[in-house]
Amino acid sequence: MKTKIITLLAFAVLLVSCGPTISGKDENSFKTSKAKMEEKLDDADKKKLEIALRVILVKAMKEKFNLPDDPKYKGKSFDEISLAMIDGKTFNGIVSYAEDFLQKDRDDNIKKNQLEIDSLIAKKAEIEVQNKEIDNFKLTKISISEDSFFDEKQPYLDLEFVNKLNAEVFKYMIQIDIHSKKTGELVASQQQGNGFSEDDSFKDGEGIAANETYNYHQPLLSEAVSHSNLWKTAKYPITDFSAHDLVITAFPVSITTKTKKMVRAKNLKSMDKEIEMLKKEIIGLKETRGTLDELELTK
Numbered sequence: 001m002k003t004k005i006i007t008l009l010a011f012a013v014l015l016v017s018c019g020p021t022i023s024g025k026d027e028n029s030f031k032t033s034k035a036k037m038e039e040k041l042d043d044a045d046k047k048k049l050e051i052a053l054r055v056i057l058v059k060a061m062k063e064k065f066n067l068p069d070d071p072k073y074k075g076k077s078f079d080e081i082s083l084a085m086i087d088g089k090t091f092n093g094i095v096s097y098a099e100d101f102l103q104k105d106r107d108d109n110i111k112k113n114q115l116e117i118d119s120l121i122a123k124k125a126e127i128e129v130q131n132k133e134i135d136n137f138k139l140t141k142i143s144i145s146e147d148s149f150f151d152e153k154q155p156y157l158d159l160e161f162v163n164k165l166n167a168e169v170f171k172y173m174i175q176i177d178i179h180s181k182k183t184g185e186l187v188a189s190q191q192q193g194n195g196f197s198e199d200d201s202f203k204d205g206e207g208i209a210a211n212e213t214y215n216y217h218q219p220l221l222s223e224a225v226s227h228s229n230l231w232k233t234a235k236y237p238i239t240d241f242s243a244h245d246l247v248i249t250a251f252p253v254s255i256t257t258k259t260k261k262m263v264r265a266k267n268l269k270s271m272d273k274e275i276e277m278l279k280k281e282i283i284g285l286k287e288t289r290g291t292l293d294e295l296e297l298t299k
Contacts, residue, residue, distance in 0.1 A: 019037070019040060019090050019091060019092075020033065020036050020037040020039075020040060020090065020091070021033065021037075021088050021089060021090050021093075022034060022037060022086045022087065022088070022089055022094065023087060023088075024082075024083035024084050024085070024086050024087030024088070025083075025087065026083075027079070027083075030083055034049075037049070037090075037091055040091075041091065045091065047297050048095060048292050048293075049091060049094065049095075050297055051098075051292045051295050051297050052094045052095050052097075052098035052099075052292055053082075053086070053094070053098075054297075055098040055101060055102060055292070055295070056082050056085055056086060056094070056097065056098050056101070057078060057079075057082045058101075059082070059085065059098075059101045060078045060079075060081035060082035060085060061078050062105075063081065064076070064078065064081060072084070085097065095292060098292060099290055099291055099292060102290040102291070102292075103289075103290030105290075106285050106288055106290045109281075109285055110282055110285050110286065113278045113279075113281055113282050113285075114282065116278055117275055117278050117279065117282075120271050120274060120275050120278075121275065123271070124268060124271050124272075124275075127265040127267075127268060127271075128268070130262055130263075130264075130265065131264050131265060131268075133165070133262060134252050134253075134254075134255050134262045134263075134264050135251070135252070136163075136164040136165045136166075137161055137162075137163055137164070137165060137169060137172065137214075137252045137255050138161060138162050138163075138164050139159060139160070139161055139250055139251065140160050140161065140162050140213075141158070141159070141160035142157075142158070142159055142160075142239075142248060142250060143158045143237040143238060143239045144156065144157055144158065144220060144234075144236065144237060144238040144241070145158050145217075145236050145237045145238075146234075146236045147217070147219075149219050154219060154220070154225065154231070155219070155220040155224075155225055155231050155234075155238075156217055156218065156219055156220060157176070157216070157217075157218060157219070157220045157221070157248070158215070158216065158217050158237070159174070159176075159215070159216035159250050160213060160214070160215055160216075161174075161213070161214045161215075161216070161252070162211065162212075162213050162214075163208045163209065163210055163211060163212050163213075163214065164210075164211065165210065165255065165257065166210050167210060167257040167258065167259070168202075168204065168205075168207040168208065168209050168210065168257060168258060169207050169208040169214075169255055169256070169257055170202045170206070170207035170208075170256050170257065170258065171193070171194055171254070171255070171256035171261075172193045172194065172208070172214070172252055172254065172255050172256070173191050173192070173193040173194075173196075173252065173253045173254040174191065174192050174193050174216065174250055174251070174252055174253070175189075175190075175191050175250065175251055175252075175253045176188075176189065176190050176191070176192060176221070176248070176249075176250045177189050177248075177249045177250075178221060178223070178224045178227075178246055178247070178248050178249075179246070179247045179249075180227070180245050180246070180247070181241070181242055181245050181246060181247050182245050187221075187223050187224050187227050187246065188221035188222070188223035188224045188227075189221075190221055191253065192216065192218065193254075202258050204258075207257075216250075224246060224248075227244070227245065227246065228243075228244035228245060228246065230243060230244055231244075251264075252264065
């Protein structure tokens, strides 16, 4: 009895594998052979066949794009390539061929995303090292004092940096950002320094020596002055800016020594977002089986 069942199953598989095949000789042969194949299929399998054919067309497009000079694809249309791919295949053969592509494409995308994640992580590590090095031009003091500007008293921003780079600094650019303490909104922003200069003829002793202090003393940005009406009654120097609803940050964005120029990268957060997006894509890809049943037929 067991032998008979196995024989019947083998016969059934043989019938399926030897069923109608698609001809990819030309468009008319394809249409005729497809119609004959569909005569043996129920509605569900007809839908599956149509999805499989569309997937194979996508495979043809991808192959031609990736291998434009391959003799199998050069000078041929997408339709011609896809017809050659399905020529002589049964329904099951077409389905398997399409699903093999879906699964390989899924696996390739997982590998591609992982490589991109690894590259971004490595690049981020390099940037963090460089940013940390730039931060050795270190802010040590920040305050607001009062001084005269064209015989008028007004608030001045005072910044003190110490050069801990173990090298003389010849050019520098400082980013100054001033936010509202209450709302977090940016009140004023500006870059200050001598980094705009095109002169690269550095002479020892003309820059900021290692362990030397650089003092910035300039009028407080006008938007920050307008943000508060307490300047006339303020007690200077001011080190707590909360009464004026201000948060002041300052940091070097570029530093040039005699041997190199360092520029702070600003895109670390965007890199983190991209890494997270790629990780989510990998999770989604791993959840797919790479089967036609997961796809919807659209008009």
